[in-house]
Amino acid sequence: MQILWDACLRRLEQELPAQQFNTWIRPLSPEGAAESDTLTLAAPNRFVLELVRERFATRIERLASEASGRDLGLRFVLARGADPGSRPAPSAARDSNEVPTVLERARLNRGFTFDSFVTGKANQLARAAAIQVAENPGISYNPLFIYGGVGLGKTHLLQAIGNHLAEQRAQARIRYIHAEQYVTDVVRAYQQRSFDDFKRYYHSLDLLLIDDIQFFSNKGRTQEEFFYAFNALVEAHKQIVITCDTYPKEITGMEERLISRFGWGLTVAIEPPELEMRVAIVLKKAEAESLTLSEEIAFFIAKHIRSNVRELEGALKKVLAYSRFTARELSLDLAKEALRDILNVANRQITVEGIQKTVAEYFKIRISDMHSKKRSRNVARPRQVAMALAKDLTQMSLPEIGEAFGNRDHTTVLHACRTIATLRKKDSVINRDYLVLEQVLKG
């Protein structure tokens, strides 16, 4: 297979730009016996694997078949010794016959660990408390109440507690549940008259992790059931950890006796991450994909995506997907291109009024000149530019555009568009004006 692959390599090296060849093709290595009817290629990590499969598989398959003179299949695998972190979690590909593991019974995602949780000023207190509870469940703080805005890592921390305990004590009865799901379970138990089973199950846990408790708001029956479960668990020194989007006293539609119980243990906040921490988070997420991301790119993403960790993650995914799609290596320019529509959303609604205003300001004329019948060059030309921009940047019909410019005929709009298109080819000043305006309008 090595000989066959070498033949393919020579062809690919000629066909592809050197940078693409060196980045994506050269790291691949053939595996398997020479007489096999499948060419197996091992990629150093999942990112390269997916990119090659997406962009080059068809070509490689054809080259291999040509070189070998027979129909060859193509298969990609991860190289042995490739970063295990980039392999899919075992639970993802589970066999339906298998007995559910501790983690499956607990509904835990094994990726959420303390190790993969990026710490900074914003969350170090919450993390310390979580570790304390995971080490000594039922003894230190009960309940542990973690609150903070959306997408800041509450679920991660909650599940990390479960994963930690599952690792320490294989027999521990752990359950992670989202509050909304708990509400559904209560309703079902009510309909099926199976409250005894429901109670027995929840009251027998060693660790109950309940996410987004604000979903209990105004759900009287659920609150009552949870009140009993809470009391039973705390009395038996079993640990409860709760997350919420707000401080206990601020939760609306929650029974007073529950709110006061939420404050029995320790209440800690998670704050939004500052810039350095956001950079660290981006780097960590990239590492989980077994990628080394330059600090420069991580900084760019972190600087522009400020809202929450989820959107940081989404932005990173977008950059990686774009790199795969274009088969270009990760770079700052690539990241900027990939995130252009995320970063430019502020001014995304382009209206004809917005265009008229922006163009009028740019050429220092009055907005009313956009509608006037004046035909002097210093007014008419900007008006034509604005009409051309309206045609390019909106979906309005030309008659509608004409109407917006002082009830002009659509042929006037058409004429303006043609004039500007011709001028842009001949006159670099007009062309630049046009491009600048377009950029301003697109944000």
Place this chain on the structure above:
Amino acid sequence: MQQLPLAISPARAPTFGNFVEGANAEALLRVRELAEGRLRETVLYLWGEAGSGRSHLLRAASAATAPGRELVVADDVQALDEPAQIALFNAINLARESRGAVLAAGNAPPGQLPLREDLRSRLGWGLVYQLKALTDEDKARHLRAEAERRGLRLPDEVIRYLLSRLPRDLPSLNAALELLDRYSLSHQRHITLPLVRDALKADGR
């Protein structure tokens, strides 16, 4: 006597194949991968102006979903009421737990949707694509191809006429083409500028 056309213009079910991709090739590829279970990401969110092809892609994805695969599709998420928002929120959580997938679309990027904060941030968690408007050249190409599929001859001057008179979003242009197709059938005339003028006038445009 006017001849009434039978409804014989082939129904045009939205598929990946008849999506006019323009500058949206990457978004199209990702939606297709999601439907077929080849994307590692579980949540995909598309946004764009009305007529940008959101619903087309969503319906194509529903039809192309691999057997046994669970794909939750939510269109116009900006208009979801509170219970529907919770349902979508749950669907996203479930998808992330167990390999299902969610494909959602709306008229604004996640951060600007008038929705619950926890849902908004979840929509921004996966891959997000803006569906970019087609250029007039893309639209002309589409009209030409669509006319050919219907067995119509559509002169370039007619295409130019349509693009300079009508709203230039794809649904409007498709509706116009449908109208011309029927009008030319019922009057047994080829499509020419005079026929287009008559047809649009008869339709009150």
